[in-house]
Amino acid sequence: MNTEFAEKELPMQKPRHFYGKHYKSGDALVDWIFRRFIESINTKIKQIVLKRRLKYETEELLDGLWEPNTHTLYLNPAKYKHKKSYDILQSFIHELGHILFESIRERNINQLENILFEKLTPQQKRALRSFIPKDETDS
């Protein structure tokens, strides 16, 4: 129990599904990954927590972090100055990539993240985004 995060915790509720034509891109592989992502969110992630100044062991700030032991996915909502077009969804896709492809290295997960961020449809992105807690400190 960590009360530090209590405010921004999103306890995972009932599984939510996004089926049908509306959630298809026309690319069978992209759609397959989209469905696996939704499945992972529904079955593997217990909570998604927004955390600024997100760090893990190193001093380097992180955009996202998956903690398999606690089934917690951390996302950093902060937009740093050097990142002009930071989108938290991109970090979410990245961490979901780690969950789905556990043995894939960081560099290659970055490639997957970029490919998917371009190929997922607006509807698919909206579906994924709907799981990210609202950033109350951001106006």
Ligand SMILES: [Zn+2]
């Ligand atoms: Zn990573």
